[in-house]
Amino acid sequence: MQKLLSIEWLKLKNYRTFWILIALYVVLLPMLNYEIANSLGSFTFNGMSVFTKSYAFPDVWSNMGCLNSYFITFLAILVIIITTNEYSFKTNRQNIIDGWKRIDFLNAKVLLVVILSLLATVYFFILGSGFGLAYSGSANNLLSGYDKIFYFFLLSVNYLGFAMMIAMWIKRSGLAISLFLLYSIMIEGILQKILNWKLGSNYGDFLPLQSSDELLPFPMMKMAAHMMGANIQATVPQYFVIATILWCVVYYFICRSMLLRRDW
Amino acid sequence: MQPVLSIQQISKSYGPIRALESVSFNVPEGSVFGILGPNGSGKTTLLGIVLDVLVANGGSYKWFDGMSADAARRQIGALLETPNFYHYLTAIENLEITAAIKERGHEDKLRVLELTGLLQRKDSKFLTYSLGMKQRLAIAAALLGNPKILVLDEPTNGLDPAGIAEIRELIVKLSNEGITVIMASHLLDEVEKVCTHVAILKRGNLLVTGHVDDVLHSEDQIEVRADDLKALQQLLTGMNGIKKIQPGSNTLLLSCDAAVQPAQINEYCMQGGIILTHLLLRKKSLESKFIELTN
Numbered sequence: 001m002q003k004l005l006s007i008e009w010l011k012l013k014n015y016r017t018f019w020i021l022i023a024l025y026v027v028l029l030p031m032l033n034y035e036i037a038n039s040l041g042s043f044t045f046n047g048m049s050v051f052t053k054s055y056a057f058p059d060v061w062s063n064m065g066c067l068n069s070y071f072i073t074f075l076a077i078l079v080i081i082i083t084t085n086e087y088s089f090k091t092n093r094q095n096i097i098d099g100w101k102r103i104d105f106l107n108a109k110v111l112l113v114v115i116l117s118l119l120a121t122v123y124f125f126i127l128g129s130g131f132g133l134a135y136s137g138s139a140n141n142l143l144s145g146y147d148k149i150f151y152f153f154l155l156s157v158n159y160l161g162f163a164m165m166i167a168m169w170i171k172r173s174g175l176a177i178s179l180f181l182l183y184s185i186m187i188e189g190i191l192q193k194i195l196n197w198k199l200g201s202n203y204g205d206f207l208p209l210q211s212s213d214e215l216l217p218f219p220m221m222k223m224a225a226h227m228m229g230a231n232i233q234a235t236v237p238q239y240f241v242i243a244t245i246l247w248c249v250v251y252y253f254i255c256r257s258m259l260l261r262r263d264w
Numbered sequence: 265m266q267p268v269l270s271i272q273q274i275s276k277s278y279g280p281i282r283a284l285e286s287v288s289f290n291v292p293e294g295s296v297f298g299i300l301g302p303n304g305s306g307k308t309t310l311l312g313i314v315l316d317v318l319v320a321n322g323g324s325y326k327w328f329d330g331m332s333a334d335a336a337r338r339q340i341g342a343l344l345e346t347p348n349f350y351h352y353l354t355a356i357e358n359l360e361i362t363a364a365i366k367e368r369g370h371e372d373k374l375r376v377l378e379l380t381g382l383l384q385r386k387d388s389k390f391l392t393y394s395l396g397m398k399q400r401l402a403i404a405a406a407l408l409g410n411p412k413i414l415v416l417d418e419p420t421n422g423l424d425p426a427g428i429a430e431i432r433e434l435i436v437k438l439s440n441e442g443i444t445v446i447m448a449s450h451l452l453d454e455v456e457k458v459c460t461h462v463a464i465l466k467r468g469n470l471l472v473t474g475h476v477d478d479v480l481h482s483e484d485q486i487e488v489r490a491d492d493l494k495a496l497q498q499l500l501t502g503m504n505g506i507k508k509i510q511p512g513s514n515t516l517l518l519s520c521d522a523a524v525q526p527a528q529i530n531e532y533c534m535q536g537g538i539i540l541t542h543l544l545l546r547k548k549s550l551e552s553k554f555i556e557l558t559n
Contacts, residue, residue: 007364015352085350093317094348098365098405099338102316264317 004108005115012082021078025120029071030127033064037131054219056136058145064128065148065216069155073184075116076163080176083109083167093264102259109164110252117156124152151215154244158212159184165251168258184209208250211243266329268293268413268444269314274323276309282468283309286323289463289473291446296439298459298476299448302558305465307448308345311417315342327413338366341406342415347398351391355382355401358390362405369409376404379434395422403431413444420454432458452554466558486518486526489542490533499536503529515542 012018037055054063086092086105095105128149133139163180170176188207195204205214214237267290276284284306291297299307312318314325316333327336349358356373363369369376377383380400385393393401399422406414419435420428435445435458449455455462456476463473472479490496497516500506505528508519518529526545533540 003364007361010357010361010364011350011353014354014357015350017352089350090346090348091350093344094362095365096317097315097337097342097344097348098362099334099367100365101334104334261319263312263319 001107001111004104005111008108008112015082017081018078021074021081025071025074026123028074029068029123030130032071033067033127033131036067037135053135055131055134057132057139057141059219060128060132060135061145061148062216063219064131065124065152066219068124068127068152069159069213069216072120072156072159073181075120075156076159076180076184077177079109079113079116079160079163080167080180081173082112083164084171084173084176087171088173096264102264103256106168106252106255106259109168110161113157113160113164117153117160120156121149121153125149148216151212151241154241155212155215157248158244159209161248161251162208165255168255205240206243208247211240211247214240215244266293267291268328269446270326270329271310271314272324272326274310274313274320274325276306276313276318276320276468284313284320284468287465287468287470288323289470291444292461293444294439294442295461296435296445296447296459298455298462299446299465300450300452300455300462300554301448301465302450304467305558306468307450307465308417309468310465311342311344311415311446311448315340315344315415317344338368339411340413340415341408341411342417343402343406343419344415344417347402349390349398349401349405352389354387354389355393355404356386358401359405359408362408366409372409376407379407380404381430396424396427399423400427403434411443413446414438416445416447418449418451419447420449420451428454464554464557471557484520484522485546486520486524486529487512487515487542487544487546488518488529488533488540489515490538490540492538496533496538496540499533499538500529503532517546 033055040054053059086095092105096102100108129142132142162184163176166180166183167173167176170179188209192204192207192210195207196202205211269291271287271289271291273286273288274284275282275286287306287310299310301307309318313320314327315337327333328339331339350361353361355377359373359376360370363373374383374386377386380403382397382400382404385397390398390401399419403416403419406416414435416435420431423431432454435447439445439458439460445458447455447459459476461474462476462479464471464479488496488500493511493514493516497509497511500509500516500518505521505524506518507521510517510519520529526543530540530543
């Protein structure tokens with residue numbers, strides 16, 4: 001495992017695109033959050049500043065979590081580029097010729113997905129703590145709502161794993177990125193609505209990426225509740241945690257069967 | 265001798281196209297084994313299968329008498345079809361990845377770069393390399409860490425004449441050191457100069473395999489000329505051991521038994537009162553033999 005990771009690192013450490021995308025993620029994320037936190041703070045309702053709590057503990061985790069989950073797309077595109085590079089350089093073949101098993105190629109990319117997700121989660125924790133401290137003035141309640149941090153990790157593995165699967169399936173970066181964006185932004189939303197409407201229940205919420213989106217829902221609902229002065233703690237059905245994990249396992253086995261059976 | 269690679273009835277099709285049909289042969293240890301065939305005969309497909317980048321529809325192969333396939337591949341230096349490297353990395357960084365996967369050869373990078381004439385460009389990105397340099401880097405990567413077997417698919421692709429000669433010398437040198445070389449090529453000249461064994465493929469079928477002298481054995485021909493060709497032809501018709509006389513534009517082409525040497529012909533003609541103005545032993549070219557075999 002360590003061997004696979006160290007080889008992935010050799011492939012990436014001098015890859016400029018990798019560092020540019022990481023830098024964009026690292027720089028843009030706090031800037032956007034800062035912008036939103038500020039504009040929310042100046043947003044008043046009947047002369048009262050209603051959103052000041054959005055970036056205070058514990059709400060910072062759910063609100064920032066939802067916002068940051070859109071940014072995972074950056075890392076998903078990075079995963080697609082890294083994976084399709086192997087196909088366009090035919091280095092996937094060369095790795096095998098040089099002595100990897102086919103499954104090693106998959107496991108190395110899975111490790112990359114997990115590590116990137118871990119790093120993104122750590123960064124989420126750092127940013128969340130920073131904003132939370134700034135907006136609530138104390139570290140009380142810092143870890144209430146910590147489940148959101150775990151959800152963010154799951155969501156990240158789900159998105160990046162899905163991106164990896166698309167990349168291994170399509171093999172070409174432009175097409176794979178387009179398909180990923182099209183699916184995550186449009187197709188899944190439409191499918192979700194159709195399923196929920198046709199089946200008369202929330203089955204559509206269990207679609208691959210949506211099952212994770214449900215873990216960090218759009219905070220408008222809660223904001224509205226805040227506006228009314230209520231303090232409702234939204235609960236997340238554990239079903240979505242299970243669904244997310246199951247989807248990740250499904251991606252793994254789809255990739256595995258693609259890689260073991262296909263010509264390279 | 266123990267075969268280092270044993271191929272058993274490998275078949276492969278791409279949709280309706282049969283790329284390989286039940287191909288079997290053994291590669292003896294220490295040989296320079298040429299896989300020959302015209303374009304599209306299945307050479308690269310066969311090598312792709314034994315290197316596990318392609319999946320056969322049937323049959324099996326064994327490296328080193330049954331070593332696990334990935335461990336075996338780490339003992340093999342291989343170049344398949346094209347040089348495959350990370351474009352954005354330098355030669356030395358690319359070789360580092362190769363060495364890491366092979367789990368050996370880390371200290372060997374500069375030696376193989378030197379051997380392939382790339383030492384001065386070791387810190388240039390692969391992207392900036394010319395076709396010939398890319399091919400050289402692929403050969404360097406194959407040589408990394410002294411492999412027991414080299415698998416080279418069209419190794420002289422894209423190289424200049426000097427490069428081709430260098431690679432040829434290198435193959436002979438490595439073979440003398442005991443390394444087994446498996447080489448696919450459609451350049452007969454290349455095979456003729458370095459190979460000890462061959463397998464000839466045509467449209468996915470194995471036509472023949474064995475020692476190069478056995479497979480490509482053919483009788484020699486002798487070319488003669490004299491001022492009076494007609495008289496010469498008449499005279500030679502009476503000579504023992506000459507099987508066929510083909511008149512050319514101003515020469516006669518003689519197909520003879522193996523025992524008949526040019527000296528005997530010269531002597532025979534002298535005694536018959538004809539002085540030869542031209543006498544040439546012509547080895548039947550591999551090319552004509554190859555065309556004969558594959559047509």
